[in-house]
Amino acid sequence: MALRASGSGCRLLRAGRGGAFPLCPRGHCAGSSLDPALKAFLEENTEVTSRGSLTPEIQLRLLTPRCKFWWEKAGRWPHREPYWAVYWPGGQALSRYILDNPDVVRGKSILDLGSGCGATAIAAKMSGASRILANDIDPVAGVAITLNCELNQLDPVPILTQDILNLERGRWDLVVLGDMFYDADLADRLHQWLKDCCWTHRTRVLIGDPGRPQFSVHSIQHQLHKVVDYPLTESTRQDNNGLTTSSVWDFQP
Template sequence: MFLNFLSLLLYRYLLDNPEVVRHKQILDLGSGCGAAAIAAEMGGASYVLANDIDPVAGAALTLNCQLNGLQPLPFLSENMIGVDTRLWNLIVLGDMFYDEQLADGLHQWLRRCMDQHGTTVLIGDPGRGHFIDHPIQKQLQKLAEYPLPESSKQENYGLTCTAVWKYQP
């Protein structure tokens, strides 16, 4: 599978905990290579949508589906943040709090999805400054923590581990 280590943590968490996705409608927001979407599909989700504003992510998702013996999963390259709040049982996103404006928009939109539909939100993040310092941090429960391999530590400014968080406003 083509992926970076930060995508792998949500993939690993969902594969280790298939009950989190089983029979649910899943949105993999900022999907990148689609690792979390693929793990959700493998875990028995009833519907999975991968979303990323980079259309190359759609090609990576298709290749990764093929490598995992899956039919290509639906992919949408439009920005859904702030717009689409349809019923998702679970939204997963990884490493999207790298910019203060994006962090604020995500926080508001995720809260609206939860308020309107009772959506569960899982966030994978290596502890970037805009994430650690953001008010959302007070509303998170750590579910799992994974050490970064040496190569990823160098690529991620010395961060040593990453975690999966459950958003609980």
């Protein structure tokens, strides 16, 4: 699947952006509004797994080599590129850090920006966060996040499937984001938006990244303090072009 270029063995990077299933209305998704056909499609075409990541205590529905769409040609997946279906190393590091340090989120309001599979939001909920919003622009990711919450015996978290960078900045105690610095233009937008959050609301920002080139050379590096490094599991290394570690960074503009 063409996600290989971004680090996974999956072949569907150029998947079609249309879809045969109704998605979540008005940019929001909740467990009670899941479309039965889409829910059944994801349950049939993903594998529940907790192996090979930094957080074996979290179960997730992901695309794996056991799934037929892992091997399918581009365009066969009936939705936009399934980036949510990979547990990326930056998200793994953030989730591991939160599980190991629950005081970081306990009793606090959390925005999981670019939530993907929802693992970091799930880790925050497991660790006692008082309010969580998972944000991902792919509505299918919103459905997957809800299913993943249920897999872990958690009530679904609220989900926003609009581009939050275009919306008025909310007040959050902590913003977490992993693997989001993969494109120069997006990185610039994120940098400014995160600075505004910090300056306006004194929001803390934690970033997870395995050291991708776009992140390592971006000007945000001058405003980061490394919190922790984690060695990646062998399977994650193989799926991410040999990257060996992933880090959590504290953004201090």
